[in-house]
Amino acid sequence: MHEFGIAEAILDAVEKRAAGRTVRHARVRAGALLRITEPAISQAFAMVSAGSPAEGAHLELVIVPARHTCRTCRLVSMSDDAYATCAGCGGIDIVTDGGDELILESIQTAEATNVPGNPRRDSGDPVGPS
Ligand SMILES: [Zn+2]
Numbered sequence: 001m002h003e004f005g006i007a008e009a010i011l012d013a014v015e016k017r018a019a020g021r022t023v024r025h026a027r028v029r030a031g032a033l034l035r036i037t038e039p040a041i042s043q044a045f046a047m048v049s050a051g052s053p054a055e056g057a058h059l060e061l062v063i064v065p066a067r068h069t070c071r072t073c074r075l076v077s078m079s080d081d082a083y084a085t086c087a088g089c090g091g092i093d094i095v096t097d098g099g100d101e102l103i104l105e106s107i108q109t110a111e112a113t114n115v116p117g118n119p120r121r122d123s124g125d126p127v128g129p130s
Pocket residue numbers: 070071072073074075086087088089090091
């Protein structure tokens with residue numbers, strides 16, 4: 001299933017960043033064109049993460065819309081659809097950017113006390129960007 005492949009990719013990224021720590025929360029940016037929903041991906045993630053340090057972690061999904069640029073009138077719009085009609089001129093000569101990314105934005109671990117001034121939210125990566 002589609003969601004399981006994505007959930008496994010997320011788990012892989014979460015485990016690398018957690019480096020063995022217990023994960024409580026993970027925030028993921030996912031392009032709208034991936035067509036995933038938080039309930040579906042949370043369920044898939046719960047299954048693939050069973051037995052890992054990320055088991056039981058809450059997955060937060062931030063859907064990133066695709067960006068469409070009309071080649072006729074240059075109007076730029078954001079949409080969840082892969083195929084859009086220009087809202088400005090009704091044209092269909094549209095260039096689509098983004099909407100298919102999958103990015104682990106942050107994680108929060110059980111030992112999340114390393115962010116000065118913000119004890120409630122770990123930026124997720126005390127060892128630096130990977
Ligand atoms: Zn247009």
